[in-house]
Amino acid sequence: MDKNKNLMSVYELLKEASLKYGDQEVIYDLKQRFSYKQLKNDVDHLAGGLKSKGIDKGDRVAVSLPNWYENVVVLFAIAKIGAIVVPFSPKYKSFEVERILKNAEPKILIATEEFDHHVKFQKALTIVPEVITVRCVVEGLETYEDLMNTGMSAEEVTIDVNEDLFCLLYTSGTTGVPKGVMVPHRALVGNSACTVGSEINCNEEDVFLIAAPLFHIFGMAVNLFCAVATGARIVLIEKYHPELMLEMVQQEKVTIHSGVPTMFIKELEVEHFDSYDLSSLRAGIVGASPIPANKVKEIRDRFGMNLCQSFGITETCSVTITPYDDDEKSIIETLGKALPGVEIKIVDENRLQLPPGETGEIAIKGFGNMKGYYKMPEQTKAVTDDEGWYYSGDLGTMDENGYIRFIGRQKEMIIRGGLNIYPQEIEAVLTKHPKVMDVAIIGIPDEILGETVCAVLQLKEGKESSEEEIITYLRERIATHKLPSKVVFTMEFPVTASGKIQKMQLKERITSEITIG
Structure with a gap:
């Protein structure tokens, strides 16, 4: 590009x-x-x-x-x-x-x-x-x-x-x-649209399927502006529905299918999924919220496309991507490396850089960074420094080759009796359970331990389970101190417009139910 x-x-x-x-179709x-x-x-x-x-x-x-x-x-x-x-x-x-x-x-x-x-x-x-x-x-x-x-x-x-x-x-x-x-304009055009488009080899022959909302950074930059920057064609979806997505891939010969994890997971659950002709698909990006490695592999295998992982947030636009031609292990298990023009470091609580492999806060510096929070100088100052670094509040690790792994949000981290527990680690295990559709791990108050683990599960249609079954499954796979003290089953999660589970709202609901109960 x-x-x-x-x-x-x-x-x-x-x-x-x-x-x-000019006369080529855009939308x-x-x-x-x-x-x-x-x-x-x-x-x-x-x-x-x-x-x-x-x-x-x-x-x-x-x-x-x-x-x-x-x-x-x-x-x-x-x-x-x-x-x-x-x-x-x-x-x-x-x-x-x-x-x-x-x-x-x-x-x-x-x-x-x-x-x-x-x-x-x-x-x-x-x-x-x-x-x-x-x-x-x-x-x-x-x-x-x-x-x-x-x-x-x-x-x-x-x-x-x-x-x-x-x-x-x-x-x-x-x-x-x-x-x-x-x-600023540079963040959306240079950082997200053009750089991401280059990384997945987009051109005017591509057809983008866009269901991610255009009021969100992912739908706007990585989807809409990326397509326009490459002269591609766009199939614009007003209201997401998994069957409709598969129908459009087949009908419009879609080549680029990017979305949040929930979208792909719902599409995989569509009855007669294998009857759809998805052979036109070439590539896509999954982002905006974490996704377990086994799900990335399943999507890549069953959709038959080179799905790449990407990490980005509203304050920095796109930050990383798994290289298009990288080995599958890196694509499945990491968020990739920093995009051109972006620097990343992992820091401790004093914002001092940590060596490779250690868990700390992900700090980002690049031309995708925001200019601050509108009318909120104190909040801006709290997450930035004079050298242009933005401190994300996300926890991760970086290996010797620059690959990033996401651990979780600092504010979501559960401290049980002085031991740090990262929800995403438990979530990654539970998503492999054959009955589980989606999961959220939250911390709930405990008078003795400070916090304990609560697992909130949405089961696949037609499936039934119990707290005992889930705990037994986890006991064989994670340390005892990480085991949930409570398992809650739900029909649906509270989510943002972009598909992220609203953990704070979920935590308030569950905590209230426990208190009342």
Whole structure:
């Protein structure tokens, strides 16, 4: 891939792709097919509409839309005029939305009818000066079509890709109150889209299947922008469904299938999985949350593709990837090595670098790093230093060759009677149990030991188990002090919009049930 793309803004990425691939298809949203030229034309019209509303460089524009074609147009149009996207899930509850809007202070909110189920448009207008509706009509509010038809033009503004922000991405809040991560253009284009695309050898012959939400860093950068950067075709999925994913791979000859672990695991469970023609698949990335080695191998084998693991977070975009042509053992068992332009070190509690093989906090330095948390200087200072390092709160190890292994979150670590227990280690064992679909290990309070281990399990459809069976299974595979003192079975987990299990919410629920019980 052309290294000059690393210096482009988000809009420049589309502009170049339109010149190079004009009449080629860029998006199929299961209803219509759009070319690169058509996408850029729509983006330019919407940019003019936004300009007519007084949106200038640096202004915030909140966007709460599903994976629709209009969402893609909105993202690139905002980028063209140098404004800042504030994307969030239409499924967020009232208090989540209000907090984001009050913190970001956007001039406009672009939303759809689904959003109105939780926060009425009129209520939003008490926080945001104007609301624009998409695929719905609300009396007194302008629509997406109104903006498209203003007839105004908008000049492309000059963007400093290192300094100017493309978006404020609000963290999902799995470990606390969401914070607005200030993400510059360079992080999304250079670090994630272009670098990751190069690492898995993407080109204009590829077809991306995108179900990861576009309001999340993984869906936006590693999927959408990566596809556009390489001139690829996109099959855009509004609502994830495992059967639909397999059908689209077969119908559209998808070559790149990236997603969170839960997506692949659900697809493997589809009845008659082996009857689908998945032979077009070439590669993909699994990321956004941990996945056991045995599951990586199963996905690679049964999908017949070169699935790579990647580690990245909102504050740093993509950090590592398992090299495309690496040996399978490294791809299955590690998160790979640092991407070009990224440095990683493992540090102790004093932020001193640890030798290879020792467990510590993962620290990251690179052009994908955020510019800080919006309006939160103290929180920014707590996780960064003057040399440009970001301290992730994630625990891991690095071997002599630079391969990273993820151990878990610092805040998720369980301390039982003074002994450190890493939930992911137990989770990795339980995912190999033939009856287990998904699992979360959490710490619950204990008067004597401080904390003990609780295993929360979701079983495969039609399967039954017991606490005794699970403990017996674990007793043969892990040390006694790591054994759960309690096993809870659940039909579903509380998850974020990107598919991560919300362990803090789960812990609160389980702890409350134990206390009441």
